[in-house]
Amino acid sequence: LFSSAASSSTLTHGDAASTHGDADGVVDVNPPRGTRDFPPEDMRLRTWLFDQFREVSRLMAFEEVDFPVLESEALFIRKAGEEITQQLYNFEDKGGRRVVLRPEITPSLARLVIKQGKSVSLPLKWFTIGQCWRYERMTRGRRREHYQWNMDIFGVPKVRAEAELLHAIVLLFQRLGITSSDVGIRVSSRKVLQAVLNMYYIPEHLFTEVCVIVDKLGKMTREEIEKELVSTGLSSEAVQGIINVLSLKSLSKLEEVLGSGVEAVADLKKLFSFAEQYGYADWICFDASVVRGLAYYTGIVFEAFDREGKLRAICGGGRYDRLLSTFGSEDIPACGFGFGDAVIVELLKEKGLLPDMSRQIDDIVFPLDEELEGPASSIASSLRKKGRSVDLVEDKRLKWVFKHAERINASRLILVGNSEWERGMVRVKILSTREEFEVKAGELE
Numbered sequence: 001l002f003s004s005a006a007s008s009s010t011l012t013h014g015d016a017a018s019t020h021g022d023a024d025g026v027v028d029v030n031p032p033r034g035t036r037d038f039p040p041e042d043m044r045l046r047t048w049l050f051d052q053f054r055e056v057s058r059l060m061a062f063e064e065v066d067f068p069v070l071e072s073e074a075l076f077i078r079k080a081g082e083e084i085t086q087q088l089y090n091f092e093d094k095g096g097r098r099v100v101l102r103p104e105i106t107p108s109l110a111r112l113v114i115k116q117g118k119s120v121s122l123p124l125k126w127f128t129i130g131q132c133w134r135y136e137r138m139t140r141g142r143r144r145e146h147y148q149w150n151m152d153i154f155g156v157p158k159v160r161a162e163a164e165l166l167h168a169i170v171l172l173f174q175r176l177g178i179t180s181s182d183v184g185i186r187v188s189s190r191k192v193l194q195a196v197l198n199m200y201y202i203p204e205h206l207f208t209e210v211c212v213i214v215d216k217l218g219k220m221t222r223e224e225i226e227k228e229l230v231s232t233g234l235s236s237e238a239v240q241g242i243i244n245v246l247s248l249k250s251l252s253k254l255e256e257v258l259g260s261g262v263e264a265v266a267d268l269k270k271l272f273s274f275a276e277q278y279g280y281a282d283w284i285c286f287d288a289s290v291v292r293g294l295a296y297y298t299g300i301v302f303e304a305f306d307r308e309g310k311l312r313a314i315c316g317g318g319r320y321d322r323l324l325s326t327f328g329s330e331d332i333p334a335c336g337f338g339f340g341d342a343v344i345v346e347l348l349k350e351k352g353l354l355p356d357m358s359r360q361i362d363d364i365v366f367p368l369d370e371e372l373e374g375p376a377s378s379i380a381s382s383l384r385k386k387g388r389s390v391d392l393v394e395d396k397r398l399k400w401v402f403k404h405a406e407r408i409n410a411s412r413l414i415l416v417g418n419s420e421w422e423r424g425m426v427r428v429k430i431l432s433t434r435e436e437f438e439v440k441a442g443e444l445e
């Protein structure tokens with residue numbers, strides 16, 4: 001989905017002195033820094049991907065919802081030091097209101113659930129595909145926007161909700177031709193970290209902060225993580241305890257460390273047994289280092305990764321049972337995931353799985369001279385009413401039309417010529433077989 005907006009091409013107006021644009025009247029044709037245009041070919045790929053998101057949402061019986069990209073800043077002010085809240089695309093509008101271009105979707109979902117209040121019956125299964133924004137100093141040249149598919153379940157406290165979400169993710173990968181040898185999904189629970197902090201009598205209020213720090217494992221060295229953890233006031237033995245547990249990759253080892261009967265272990269065991277029943281067990285693996293970087297997760301968390309380790313996380317999510325109370329409402333148990341539009345396309349390119357994105361049109365209708373433009377239009381109109389996509393072409397030489405027909409993969413070329421039209425006929429050329437014949441204009445379909 002990357003459009004080649006690299007060159008700083010500029011558009012010169014006919015009248016260089018045009019009023020809008022820069023001093024010398026030229027307009028920069030590139031979109032704002034960190035954003036993309038979607039010219040037709042890129043848009044066909046994006047539409048194809050979003051159609052896959054929609055089809056999986058339909059299979060899972062989720063309902064589509066939507067929200068403004070613009071939200072109150074208050075929805076995203078959190079104190080846990082997450083990267084996403086330190087890069088808010090925020091500003092003050094002309095009414096003096098603090099607003100943001102949303103960096104994520106979940107808070108908007110929570111807002112709507114609260115707003116709908118008593119009028120919705122639980123469980124709710126909602127999905128949306130929406131653009132999200134961040135404002136980064138351009139030092140890193142990264143994108144400032146991307147599109148995310150979000151699937152969320154409200155009102156199901158047990159891990160069968162997470163099992164449903166994982167099924168949606170696996171269904172999506174399978175639809176794209178990705179297998180469990182290409183991609184895995186690391187699964188853990190924040191209750192693992194909670195249990196460790198309890199073992200070291202660490203106060204509850206440090207939990208979220210520790211999660212955000214630990215999420216940087218893999219992006220920062222172990223020493224840096226330890227330093228950050230110590231700076232929150234943790235004892236060095238607590239830090240060692242955390243680091244050790246986070247390196248665990250087997251549930252039985254985890255049970256040895258945390259003891260049996262710990263909720264985290266029970267949840268994960270149940271989830272892995274559900275995975276067997278769904279038939280996606282070979283897609284998931286326990287990995288205690290998965291915590292995800294969002295402050296509000298409270299339970300199971302997961303992220304999909306490419307097994308070659310070349311790319312960033314493909315998608316991720318988890319349980320967030322306490323988010324609504326941070327907005328002053330009664331809590332409703334919830335879990336969900338976000339699936340971005342960028343990494344998945346890089347993966348498809350890597351695996352040679354990008355679909356053929358060429359155009360396809362049913363018919364080209366072409367009047368062979370000017371006074372036949374009227375009849376050509378009536379033919380185009382009747383074909384379109386029958387559901388045929390018609391490209392009505394005029395003011396072109398026949399040679400161009402044949403080239404154009406190939407370029408847009410037209411199935412038929414319908415030529416409206418004088419000699420045929422006088423007899424109420426048109427000439428039809430089937431472009432795949434080259435066969436050509438005359439048809440009564442009224443019998444075209």
Ligand SMILES: CC(=O)Nc1cnc2ccccc2c1
Pocket residue numbers: 103104132133134143144145146340342343
């Ligand atoms: C790979 C990519 O484009 N990431 C990306 C791009 N824009 C964002 C904007 C908001 C939040 C996360 C974002 C993440």
